[in-house]
Amino acid sequence: MSKAETILQGAMQEFLAKGYSAASMDRVAAAAVVSKATVYSHFGDKETLFKALVAQMAQQRMRSILSRLDYSLDPRLAMRQLFMEGMDDCCKNPEFHDFQRILIGESGRFPDLAKTFVIHMSKPGIESLTRYFERSSVFNFPDPEAISRIVVGAIVHFGMTQYVMHGKEIIPMESDRLVDALELLLFNN
Amino acid sequence: MSKAETILQGAMQEFLAKGYSAASMDRVAAAAVVSKATVYSHFGDKETLFKALVAQMAQQRMRSILSRLDYSLDPRLAMRQLFMEGMDDCCKNPEFHDFQRILIGESGRFPDLAKTFVIHMSKPGIESLTRYFERSSVFNFPDPEAISRIVVGAIVHFGMTQYVMHGKEIIPMESDRLVDALELLLFNN
DNA sequence: GTCTATATCGTGATAGAC
DNA sequence: GTCTATCACGATATAGAC
Numbered sequence: 001m002s003k004a005e006t007i008l009q010g011a012m013q014e015f016l017a018k019g020y021s022a023a024s025m026d027r028v029a030a031a032a033v034v035s036k037a038t039v040y041s042h043f044g045d046k047e048t049l050f051k052a053l054v055a056q057m058a059q060q061r062m063r064s065i066l067s068r069l070d071y072s073l074d075p076r077l078a079m080r081q082l083f084m085e086g087m088d089d090c091c092k093n094p095e096f097h098d099f100q101r102i103l104i105g106e107s108g109r110f111p112d113l114a115k116t117f118v119i120h121m122s123k124p125g126i127e128s129l130t131r132y133f134e135r136s137s138v139f140n141f142p143d144p145e146a147i148s149r150i151v152v153g154a155i156v157h158f159g160m161t162q163y164v165m166h167g168k169e170i171i172p173m174e175s176d177r178l179v180d181a182l183e184l185l186l187f188n189n
Numbered sequence: 190m191s192k193a194e195t196i197l198q199g200a201m202q203e204f205l206a207k208g209y210s211a212a213s214m215d216r217v218a219a220a221a222v223v224s225k226a227t228v229y230s231h232f233g234d235k236e237t238l239f240k241a242l243v244a245q246m247a248q249q250r251m252r253s254i255l256s257r258l259d260y261s262l263d264p265r266l267a268m269r270q271l272f273m274e275g276m277d278d279c280c281k282n283p284e285f286h287d288f289q290r291i292l293i294g295e296s297g298r299f300p301d302l303a304k305t306f307v308i309h310m311s312k313p314g315i316e317s318l319t320r321y322f323e324r325s326s327v328f329n330f331p332d333p334e335a336i337s338r339i340v341v342g343a344i345v346h347f348g349m350t351q352y353v354m355h356g357k358e359i360i361p362m363e364s365d366r367l368v369d370a371l372e373l374l375l376f377n378n
Numbered sequence: 379g380t381c382t383a384t385a386t387c388g389t390g391a392t393a394g395a396c
Numbered sequence: 397g398t399c400t401a402t403c404a405c406g407a408t409a410t411a412g413a414c
Contacts (some may be wrong), residue, residue, distance in 0.1 A: 003379085003380090017297075018210075018298075019208070019210060019294060019295075019297075019298075020210075020211075021207075021208060021209075021210035021211035022210035022298075024406080024407070024408090025407080025408065025409085026406080026407080026408090034380085034381095035380065035381050035382075036381095036408090036409085037379090037380065037381065037382085037409090037410075037411095038379075038380055038381075040408090040409065040410080041379065041380075042379095045408080045409075046408070046409090097297075098297060100293070101293055101294055101295075101296055101297050102294065103354075104289070104290055104293045104294060104349075104353060104354070105208060105290055105291065105293060105294015105295065106208075106290075106294065107290055107353055107354055107355065108206075108208075108286075108287060108290050109207075109208075109211075111355045114353075114354040114355050114356075115354075115355050115356070115359060117354065118350065118354050118355070118356035118359045118360065119359055122350055122354075122356060122360065123356075123359060123360050126360060141370070141373070142373070143366055143369065143370050145362065145366075146362070146366045146367050146369065146370035147370050147374070149343065149346075149347060149362065149367060149370075150339065150343040150367065150370055150371060150374065152346070153342050153343040153344075153345070153346030153347055153350075154338065154339040154342040154343050154346075155342075156342070156346055157338075157341070157342030157343070157345055157346045158338060158342055160293075161307065161311055161342075164293060164296055164303075165292075165293070165296055165303040165304075165306065165307050165311075166296065166300045166303050166304050166307070167303075167304070167307035167311060167312075170304060170307050170308055170312060171307065171311065171312050171315060173334065173335070173338065177332055177334075177335045178335050178338060178339065180332065180335065181330070181332050181335035181336050181338075181339055182339060184330070184331070185336070185339065185374045185375070186374070188377055192397090192398095213388080213389070213390090214389080214390060214391085215388085215389080215390090223398085223399095224398060224399050224400075225390090225391085225399095226391090226392075226393095226397090226398065226399065226400085227397075227398055227399075229390090229391065229392080230397065230398075231397095234390080234391075235390065235391090
């Protein structure tokens with residue numbers, strides 16, 4: 001593994017755990033088992049390192065979201081499968097929870113990072129589902145993109161409330177119930 | 190205005206703009222036009238001040254969410270009105286965007302604050318809409334609470350993507366389209 | 379390229395006068 | 397209760413030896 005990769009890995013630990021401002025370059029170096037000067041020679045400063053890290057994480061996540069839709073399956077099954085996988089992504093992945101925390105938390109001071117996330121994750125996700133609605137003869141939505149947004153929003157927000165915001169015990173709900181309800185709405189029972 | 194209120198107002202400025210870690214007690218004192226020692230004499234330390242501030246903001250927001258549902262209206266109109274108001278809350282309110290950023294951003298290190306938000310805002314919102322679904326004879330959802338979550342999630346996530354995450358220009362969409370689509374799904378045409 | 383050692387500054391928090 | 401002045405610390409960033 002190259003030194004730059006090692007540093008990024010150390011940075012991931014530190015930034016995901018502490019957020020941008022509270023993260024310490026000392027601890028980044030320590031986690032990467034490298035001197036602090038080495039960190040600064042590879043990435044110019046804290047902000048640059050942070051942006052490189054987020055770009056890398058977004059890229060990794062992007063792969064997993066593409067070509068999730070199986071056009072050969074029965075639409076009802078294809079949707080169920082997609083919703084389930086989306087739920088797992090949003091719910092069973094503590095590292096992704098931290099990623100959301102830091103991205104949203106810093107979206108005020110790092111708007112470009114937030115936009116990168118929207119461009120590489122939200123947009124492709126919404127668009128591929130929209131295309132599926134348009135192409136499948138089962139659906140006849142007057143505004144497929146709006147429906148797509150409702151579906152994605154419902155799933156993402158569920159993971160957000162239950163896990164990122166620790167609402168799991170306060171307003172408990174099995175993710176299957178949300179998937180069933182989505183199916184009911186989309187297929188009109 | 191009492192000194193405690195003055196301090197909280199200064200703290201709001203600083204914390205909403207910078208987040209928890211990057212916020213400076215010096216600047217809080219400066220914004221409140223008070224000495225730093227005065228801040229510390231009223232609120233013991235930075236963490237306590239932060240929690241007091243979030244509690245106050247949550248309480249203020251809570252009021253606006255209660256009793257939003259008009260049972261005397263035609264369900265279709267009542268829903269439209271509710272969705273529109275929810276959209277405005279989530280979209281047209283920069284201060285709320287910052288509030289979401291900080292709450293979510295710090296939900297890892299301040300889980301109690303996140304839970305407070307869920308208890309006082311998410312839960313009542315979802316429950317009151319669920320009750321409406323249950324009581325209105327127009328709807329016959331097998332799982333009203335799940336439907337309620339879909340609706341709330343779709344609206345909150347829309348504001349999140351378009352405004353908090355600056356996706357407005359990247360994946361543009363009028364909020365009316367989402368409201369129309371929600372109506373279509375709920376009323377089954 | 380990588381290290382050790384250091385410069386410089388802003389931070390949270392407090393002591394003590396009034 | 398409120399101020400001024402200050403402390404001890406850890407932060408980002410860099411200089412210079414190897």
